[in-house]
Amino acid sequence: MASYDTTSSPPAAAEEPLKRSAPPPEYNGGFSPVVDVALRVLLFATTLVAIIVMVTSKQTKLIPLAPGLAIPLPAKFQHAPAFIYLVAALSVTSLYTIVTCVLSALALMTPGGCSTKLQFHFLMFDALLLGIVAAATGAAGGVAYIGLKGNSHTGWNKICNTYDSFCFHTAASVLLSLISSITLLLLVWLSISVLYKKTARR
Amino acid sequence: MASYDTTSSPPAAAEEPLKRSAPPPEYNGGFSPVVDVALRVLLFATTLVAIIVMVTSKQTKLIPLAPGLAIPLPAKFQHAPAFIYLVAALSVTSLYTIVTCVLSALALMTPGGCSTKLQFHFLMFDALLLGIVAAATGAAGGVAYIGLKGNSHTGWNKICNTYDSFCFHTAASVLLSLISSITLLLLVWLSISVLYKKTARR
Numbered sequence: 431m432a433s434y435d436t437t438s439s440p441p442a443a444a445e446e447p448l449k450r451s452a453p454p455p456e457y458n459g460g461f462s463p464v465v466d467v468a469l470r471v472l473l474f475a476t477t478l479v480a481i482i483v484m485v486t487s488k489q490t491k492l493i494p495l496a497p498g499l500a501i502p503l504p505a506k507f508q509h510a511p512a513f514i515y516l517v518a519a520l521s522v523t524s525l526y527t528i529v530t531c532v533l534s535a536l537a538l539m540t541p542g543g544c545s546t547k548l549q550f551h552f553l554m555f556d557a558l559l560l561g562i563v564a565a566a567t568g569a570a571g572g573v574a575y576i577g578l579k580g581n582s583h584t585g586w587n588k589i590c591n592t593y594d595s596f597c598f599h600t601a602a603s604v605l606l607s608l609i610s611s612i613t614l615l616l617l618v619w620l621s622i623s624v625l626y627k628k629t630a631r632r
Numbered sequence: 633m634a635s636y637d638t639t640s641s642p643p644a645a646a647e648e649p650l651k652r653s654a655p656p657p658e659y660n661g662g663f664s665p666v667v668d669v670a671l672r673v674l675l676f677a678t679t680l681v682a683i684i685v686m687v688t689s690k691q692t693k694l695i696p697l698a699p700g701l702a703i704p705l706p707a708k709f710q711h712a713p714a715f716i717y718l719v720a721a722l723s724v725t726s727l728y729t730i731v732t733c734v735l736s737a738l739a740l741m742t743p744g745g746c747s748t749k750l751q752f753h754f755l756m757f758d759a760l761l762l763g764i765v766a767a768a769t770g771a772a773g774g775v776a777y778i779g780l781k782g783n784s785h786t787g788w789n790k791i792c793n794t795y796d797s798f799c800f801h802t803a804a805s806v807l808l809s810l811i812s813s814i815t816l817l818l819l820v821w822l823s824i825s826v827l828y829k830k831t832a833r834r
Contacts, residue, residue, distance in 0.1 A: 509785040512774040550828040557759060557820045561766040561813055568770030572714040576775065577786070583711040584779070586788040611763055618759045622824070626752045628831045 462624050463538045466617065470531040473613045477524040480606035484517055487599030491592055505593040512569040513600070519566035520607055523559050523614075530555075546628065553621040560614040567607045574600045664826050665740045668819065672733040675815045679726040682808035686719055689801030693794055707795040714771040715802070721768035722809055725761050725816075732757075748830065755823040762816040769809040776802045 488506040495501060507513035530552055537548065577597060580588035590597035690708040697703060709715035732754055739750065779799060782790035792799035 505785070510783065511777060512770075546828065546831050550824065553824050554821060557762065557817060557824070560759065561762055561817050564763040564766040565770035565773075565813070568714075568767035568772075569774035570770075571767075572771035572774040573778065575713065576778065576788070581712065583707070584788075584791050586778070586786075589786050611767070615759060615763050618820075619756060622752065622755050622759070622827070625824070625827045625831055626748065629748050629827055 462620055463534065466620060467531065467534045467538055469613055469617050469620065470527055470534055473610055473617070474524060474527040474531055476606045476610045476613065477520045477527065480603045480610065481517055481520045481524065483599050483606065484513060484520075484603035487596050487603070489593050489596040493592070505589065505596040507600070510570075510573050512566075512573040516566040516570040516603065516607060519562050520610065523563055523610065526555065526559060546625070549621055549624065553618065553625070556614055556618050556621065560611065560618055563607060563614060564611045567604060567611050570600070570607065571604045574604050664822055665736065668822060669733065669736045669740055671815055671819050671822065672729055672736055675812055675819070676726060676729040676733055678808045678812045678815065679722045679729065682805045682812065683719055683722045683726065685801050685808065686715060686722075686805035689798050689805070691795050691798040695794070707791065707798040709802070712772075712775050714768075714775040718768040718772040718805065718809060721764050722812065725765055725812065728757065728761060748827070751823055751826065755820060755827070758816055758820050758823065762813065762820055765809060765816060766813045769806060769813050772802070772809065773806045776806050 484507050488504060490502050490504040492500040493503045507517065533548065534552075537545070574597070576586055576588075577600070578588060578590045580586055686709050690706060692704050692706040694702040695705045709719065735750065736754075739747070776799070778788055778790075779795075779802070780790060780792045782788055
């Protein structure tokens with residue numbers, strides 16, 4: 431019994447510190463929390479500016495109907511359902527980003543605060559919002575393209591030669607929401623790689 | 633010394649089998665590989681049918697230009713850049729799905745073949761394709777909506793009262809690509825949860 435104890439206990443005692451030192455209790459993937467917060471701040475900025483640019487796009491022009499008769503006709507984003515959807519999607523993303531940005535920053539400041547569970551929930555919602563914002567960008571971009579180029583086959587005239595300021599606002603908003611989509615994709619990729627690194631360090 | 637050995641060794645011996653039995657060497661998340669392959673088969677089916685439905689949407693109608701004068705005018709998906717983008721995005725997704733479906737099925741049949749690294753790479757590409765397919769669905773949906781309802785503010789007339797079969801094909805294709813987007817989101821969520829479970833079992 432005494433010999434069993436002396437042979438078995440030293441390797442167990444030697445393995446114990448090794449096991450404890452190899453994987454840190456909470457691995458945050460090096461600089462990834464800082465990049466995460468930076469990307470979320472960028473996402474918030476792009477979505478907010480895209481909303482403001484789209485909402486302030488209203489432009490009124492005098493459209494000649496007959497010689498000597500012209501009526502003021504406004505162009506605003508509410509006229510196209512795709513633009514309304516874009517504003518709605520960007521608003522949801524903007525609000526969501528405020529919450530996650532604050533939580534990410536708090537987790538960054540608190541030692542060991544960035545839990546895997548929090549990151550997992552962020553990742554699920556980030557992926558969902560990626561789909562929503564990408565679809566909204568596509569829809570608004572598709573409609574804006576018709577406004578810019580028209581479509582001779584269906585007889586849809588371009589409107590950007592008349593409403594130049596409205597089109598500029600719309601194009602800027604679509605471009606910003608494209609940047610938001612790419613930022614969301616980068617956030618998803620970052621979180622996935624952090625999760626993967628955690629798994630690889632098992 | 634003897635009393636120390638008798639008190640310390642039994643709990644250590646009791647913990648050892650527990651520690652070893654808890655995390656299997658390669659945890660695949662229970663039924664998730666089967667669901668993964670099933671979702672990929674569904675994704676392949678929906679993208680392929682969406683492409684076929686869109687490509688075969690051509691419809692020619694006699695459009696009256698003047699009393700007694702009508703010319704045949706075709707409507708096809710190549711007339712709208714948004715529909716071309718949809719077909720391109722769905723083609724890429726379809727080809728990608730064939731590769732991943734075969735690899736997933738092989739990994740399912742091989743014991744321990746579904747490595748975390750493979751799953752990680754799938755997840756990165758799945759997230760990218762989710763963005764691309766969602767944007768394409770949005771763009772095609774936005775243009776198809778104008779074709780269906782028109783837009784009185786911009787003077788874009790609806791074309792679905794004339795080209796009914798073309799519109800039916802387009803709507804079916806957009807709906808199928810929406811299902812593809814949702815399937816891609818589910819695939820991303822599934823892979824994330826499997827990765828998270830692996831991390832939690834660290």
